[in-house]
Amino acid sequence: ALEDHPASSLSAVDVLDEAQHDQLVVEWNDTAVDADVSTLPGLFAVQVERDRDAVAVVFEGVSLTYG
Known part of the structure; x- marks a missing residue:
């Protein structure tokens, strides 16, 4: 297509x-699923x-739980 019409944009x-x-x-783009x-x-x-x-965050050796 570009060879036939070299002025065309890609x-x-x-x-x-x-x-x-x-x-x-x-x-392939069937997105009919619950999100x-x-x-x-x-x-x-x-x-x-x-x-x-449970550990939620660890930084520089210090950890914090979700509680």
């Missing part, structure tokens, strides 16, 4: 045929409830 060149495009965009909508603070709270004595 982004204007279709590198996939229609079947390949559909496979990539429709078939986790947790927040970081929410996930942190869940871990605190799960195991308050």
